[in-house]
Amino acid sequence: MRAAVVRQPSGPFEIEQVRDPEPAAGEILVQVAACGVCHTDLHVHDGSVPFPFPCVLGHEVSGKIAAVGDGVVDLRVGDRVAAGFIMPCGSCRLCVAGREELCERFFAHNRLNGTLYDGRTRLYDADGGPLAMYSMGGLGELAVMPELAAARIPAGLPLADSAIFGCAMLTAYGAAHHVAALQPGESVAVVGAGGVGISLVQVARALGAAQVIAVDLAADKLAAAQRAGAGAVVDASAVDPVAAVRELTDGRGADVVFEAIGLPATFRQATEMAADGGRCTMIGIAPAGRLGEVEITRLVRRKLQILGSFGGRPRTDLAELMRMTLAGLLDPTAAIGRRFSLDQVDEAYGLLARGEIVGRAIVEM
Structure with a gap:
């Protein structure tokens, strides 16, 4: 697949051929329709928030499920989903207490090491070198994430625009x-x-x-x-x-x-x-x-x-945000100010860094 790879702090977002990722147990593989362009990515990009390089950024996605790992319970191949940037494990002390925005395994593995919760990334470049994942590493054509990070998008809501449920909303x-x-x-x-x-x-x-x-x-x-x-x-x-x-x-x-x-x-x-x-x-x-x-x-x-405040609770809040949208209380499309292709990712983040993006921009695959 193609993905935007950043190889060093403040380096360009370069479009590379990356090995197709595969989901492990409890995970889903999503064919990404869109990924939000978020300012938090810039803090990682310039090194002001510590994170491993090389990496694939992007943490706010929507798409269709292309494959599921063993043990996936509720989601199926072909489902349209939006995924939260917080990816709860569901089993740590805070997830069990209903505070999944503070998931211990998410912070210990993903935010420190750029991996999922078995300590391994799902992304590798063409030569087999590991690429750190910021959340699911959504700036690529395919993304792996825990099932618990994603929610099914109801009929009537646009697929690409629903990406912004995952972080901004x-x-x-x-x-x-x-x-x-x-x-x-x-x-x-x-x-x-x-x-x-x-x-x-x-x-x-x-x-x-x-x-x-x-x-x-x-x-x-x-x-x-x-x-x-x-x-x-x-x-x-x-x-x-x-x-x-x-x-x-x-x-x-x-x-x-x-x-x-x-x-x-x-x-x-x-x-x-x-x-x-x-x-x-x-x-x-x-x-x-x-x-x-x-x-x-x-x-x-x-x-x-x-x-x-850091994010929300994907297991309940994504579905609630979609319900509010169907009820006419929210309009994610109205929050989207610019749309870019994957080849324009470097341009998109440059504009964001200069304050030239109004609302939320998305990268459409």
Whole structure:
């Protein structure tokens, strides 16, 4: 098959012939229809998040099942599926407790070593050299993943566009529902109107937020946030974003603030936008070792909550996101701003790094 391989930190995404992968027990082989272009891949690509090289990135996919390994229970060859970037093992302490977004085997094997849970990768180059997998290594024509990472796509939903359920939408839903416990009637500020931010706007509206404010520096991204359902936008290049959010919320601040960038400055701004007793839910990934600041006295006296959120729970949340979409509450297609071919992967990530992608881009195979 063909796949986009990165051989060294900050190196190009080169299209190579890679050996066709095969699923082991409990795994499925998916013929990839589309893979999302996510900013988290850039942190791995430039080495700011430690990960082995050479590797195949891409962690947000949809496609059709081409083969299944022994012991696969629910999915069948030919099923259309979307796959979450978190790939739960289903058996570790946290998976059993229903906290699969913190799956111990996922972090110990995949995120540290680029393998699946038997300690082996499923990807090898034409010479037989191993290629590390970031999640399922979705920037290729075929991808192997645990069955528990994937959910069947209902009839009526587009195959390629459903890729973004696996990270952008899953991350947004996990943050809003599981972590922030967003309640109907609450006010929300979303700092960062990229792929995840646009998804957060949609999810917050779907969960009943009374007011959704999007904050960004780019006019085109703010316009996209408005199209996604933001009732107000703040251009942080022109005004003080903290003061603007407070003004839009009658001086109180937002009940829930989502930070979807991962910068120290926006981390602090998010805490200052929150209302008394507010929840600051931090989603943006930063380079390893980067710190965020918060004013200690305000944190204590105003009883702020600072909450970290990493993805969602594929075994339940993917199906719920698809149900919400069929009900007309979400629109993944509206979040997709650009489409690329596999041969254009290097261009796609270059545009993403320069902030020139509005919404979520996908690579269609």
